[in-house]
Amino acid sequence: MTQKLFFLPILLATLVSLTACQALSVYKIDRPQGNPITQDMAAKLKLGMTPSQVRYILGSPMITDTLNPNRWDYQYRFDAGTYAKYNGIKDVRHQGLSVIFEQGKLSQIIGADTLPTNTTMTIPSKDGGLRAEPL
Numbered sequence: 001m002t003q004k005l006f007f008l009p010i011l012l013a014t015l016v017s018l019t020a021c022q023a024l025s026v027y028k029i030d031r032p033q034g035n036p037i038t039q040d041m042a043a044k045l046k047l048g049m050t051p052s053q054v055r056y057i058l059g060s061p062m063i064t065d066t067l068n069p070n071r072w073d074y075q076y077r078f079d080a081g082t083y084a085k086y087n088g089i090k091d092v093r094h095q096g097l098s099v100i101f102e103q104g105k106l107s108q109i110i111g112a113d114t115l116p117t118n119t120t121m122t123i124p125s126k127d128g129g130l131r132a133e134p135l
Helices: 002-019 039-043 051-058 082-086
Strands: 031-034 071-079 092-102 105-110
Touching: 051 071, 051 092, 051 105
Parallel strands: none
Antiparallel strands: 031 071, 071 092, 092 105
């Protein structure tokens, strides 16, 4: 009976110390959502451009409103996973750019000044097979 009581505090201390151990955490993947847009990309936009020219520079918009088809919203969010956080890549919570067209031409750019100068880079995989050169 005394042996069981002797091991109980050791067992509890071990369990408490292991809860803070990173080796027991769940692996999380990186979750990029949307279009990563930088200030350089937004600087290429000029008033009077056609929608196809804007789409060529920025890509397809994340949100197109069916009630207002003349407004395109580009949103970006990045949730860093286990490996990205280990390499110092931080989460990007909200990053947005809106473009508004009038009579088929770009008339307004909203949010270009809040964009980052560079995009969140994804890190290469640890798996050597995924880093193979293209054929």
